[in-house]
Amino acid sequence: MRWLVDWRSSVSLLGTVIKYLALSMTIPLFIAMFYQEDVWVFLLSILVTVGLGFTLERLEPEPDLGPREALVVVSLAWLGAAIIGTIPYLLAGYGTASTLAHPVNAFFESTSGFTTTGATVMGEISLDRHSHALLMWRQLTQWLGGMGIIVLMIAILPELSVNGAQLMSSEAPGPELQKLTPKIAETARALWLVYFGFTVLYILLLYGLHVAGLAPNMDLYNAVAHGFTTLPTGGFSPQADSIAAFSAAVQWVVIPFMVVAGVNFALFWRVLQGEARAIVRDSEFRTYAGAIAVLIAVLSVVLFRGAAPVLEIGGATEGVTENTLRQAAFQIGSLMNSTGYATSDFAHWDTNAQMILLFTMFIGGSAGSTGGGIKVIRWLIILKTVRRELFVAANPDTVRPVRLANRTVDEDAIKGIFAFTLMYLMLFAVAAVLLALDSARIGYDLTALEAISASLATLGNIGPGFGSLGPFGSYLEFSNVSKLLMVFLMWVGRLEIVPVLALFVTGLER
Structure with a gap:
């Protein structure tokens, strides 16, 4: 059995995406400094995100991206962004009665944000318990996910633009990608x-x-x-x-x-x-x-x-x-x-x-x-x-x-x-x-x-x-198993099913 996908290249490019995702956390950091709330939460989140990004990036200094690798990068980038997005939630909820203190709840909320789903495990009481900065991070995750994380990275990173057409066609919502320029x-x-x-x-x-x-x-x-x-x-x-x-x-x-x-x-x-x-x-x-x-x-x-x-x-x-x-x-x-x-x-x-x-x-x-x-x-x-x-x-x-x-x-x-x-x-x-x-x-x-x-x-x-x-309700009462199932649905729904499911049939060959 051999791998059909260059996983090292794919994960290396994922590290690049994660590394630059830390820049977006500076917006809630400034808000945290203004309101004097949760400053340490976003400082630590930025450090962890940058460190993880650099670590993954070093796996393959010169990544080579083909059609299969594009599927992996896009799928993992959205999953990775959702995982990174849980860090501020978990840190802010640590030692409190917040619903986001539970990893599954935090993962659900973060995935819902980046995939622009809007399903939530937070009710009125939970919203009132959190800082302006954390709630703005919650809002910002949706804005980043709206036009697409990969589309944003292609726009600003030369190393991704080389294989940008493959990446964008995997991420773009709809049956075809329109090349405007x-x-x-x-x-x-x-x-x-x-x-x-x-x-x-x-x-x-x-x-x-x-x-x-x-x-x-x-x-x-x-x-x-x-x-x-x-x-x-x-x-x-x-x-x-x-x-x-x-x-x-x-x-x-x-x-x-x-x-x-x-x-x-x-x-x-x-x-x-x-x-x-x-x-x-x-x-x-x-x-x-x-x-x-x-x-x-x-x-x-x-x-x-x-x-x-x-x-x-x-x-x-x-x-x-x-x-x-x-x-x-x-x-x-x-x-x-x-x-x-x-x-x-x-x-x-x-x-x-x-x-x-x-x-x-x-x-x-x-x-x-x-x-x-x-x-x-x-x-x-x-x-x-x-x-x-x-x-x-x-x-x-x-x-x-x-x-x-x-x-x-x-x-x-x-x-x-x-x-x-x-x-x-x-x-x-x-x-x-x-x-x-x-x-x-x-x-x-x-x-x-x-x-x-x-x-x-x-x-x-x-x-x-x-x-x-x-x-005005919430998904809080579902079991952790159901929440993880819905996380999967949000993930494959945002990528329109095919890029994610294709991983399970093209990843390896006997």
């Missing part, structure tokens, strides 16, 4: 530039509402914290009530940015390059925007017919029509793009409304966006392929290719999309059954809908589920 490192920088620009604009708008007196509690800290988790469609918030803790004006500002986060960022780059109509000509964007509009309209009607469930947490009853439309638009925008924010506890909505939300969770954002799920482009090609097969069944002598935006879709690409979707649905179904069985084993009363939503919310990197797992 002649050099892959420039493409990575272009994507991060658009991502950074939207984040800054969003933070300025949120803080502007505070300055204008329209959002008294949206101070600079909260504006930055939510800026770090909206564009990556993450959903973490330092507030236990999520976006429901803020005014209606804030909620209306959040909605379009959640929608933007689900759009292919390559389209925005083309607009900046002078192709003003690139977005409206894109068939995936038109389908995405149309699906959102239809779902908002349907959910608004369902909610308006039973207006009581859509009232805000504070009991506000102003403008039932405006409130209903806002709640519908917010929840559809949040769940379709896997953001996970909430302005209302939809776990208490009626069955019709919950079924609409469950359907929305299956769609996902666009390829090349920060949204999770199966992705609109895949559903679009699946529907076109089904239509083609029905036509050919009635007209056996006809050859009819699947076309998208006046381009013929390659048959191998269609097979890949069907294979991915089948793996996604099978993994989702098996995981839901395992979560239900394990919950029954420990005596945790988990309903079928909650088990289904837990599996879908973690595999699709969505975050909240239904029932006790709703937007």
Whole structure:
């Protein structure tokens, strides 16, 4: 039996990624110094991370990266980032009653952060116990994971840009990678530039509402914290009530940015390059925007017919029509793009409304966006392929290719999309059954809908589920076995299954 993968090269490049990940910890370190909280936590975390990174990097001074090694690097980089992310949680929780003092809980929270899932084991009491710096680290993990850790490293590290195309194709969300510039490192920088620009604009708008007196509690800290988790469609918030803790004006500002986060960022780059109509000509964007509009309209009607469930947490009853439309638009925008924010506890909505939300969770954002799920482009090609097969069944002598935006879709690409979707649905179904069985084993009363939503919310990197797992609930009551299963789901879901599962079939040869 021999190895088919150069593990030393892969682990060496993982060390490079980990080493530079320590730089991101300087942001919460500065916040810790400002508030005089947990300074030692982040100083020690930085030292441990840098030391581990240098150690792994020395395994292979001149790493050689092939297609298999790219799969290993990408998969291990996300797993390694999640492990590194637990260090501040464990240090801050050491000797306390914090839920994050337990390694499995800390690993769950960190993985949920970097994969931009937004599922949490922290409740209102747990959030209040932690420092501004630690909560900002929690937010920052989602921003780093949004556009992609590997994409960021390719943008800033010359040694990774040499094999950047292989790495980015393994990490990029969606069935294909769009190369925007002649050099892959420039493409990575272009994507991060658009991502950074939207984040800054969003933070300025949120803080502007505070300055204008329209959002008294949206101070600079909260504006930055939510800026770090909206564009990556993450959903973490330092507030236990999520976006429901803020005014209606804030909620209306959040909605379009959640929608933007689900759009292919390559389209925005083309607009900046002078192709003003690139977005409206894109068939995936038109389908995405149309699906959102239809779902908002349907959910608004369902909610308006039973207006009581859509009232805000504070009991506000102003403008039932405006409130209903806002709640519908917010929840559809949040769940379709896997953001996970909430302005209302939809776990208490009626069955019709919950079924609409469950359907929305299956769609996902666009390829090349920060949204999770199966992705609109895949559903679009699946529907076109089904239509083609029905036509050919009635007209056996006809050859009819699947076309998208006046381009013929390659048959191998269609097979890949069907294979991915089948793996996604099978993994989702098996995981839901395992979560239900394990919950029954420990005596945790988990309903079928909650088990289904837990599996879908973690595999699709969505975050909240239904029932006790709703937007203001938590995953704390699951057993450690179930939490580790959901960590696996979040990991493979962020990398869209194939890079991780491929490791188990290409790693060695007999």
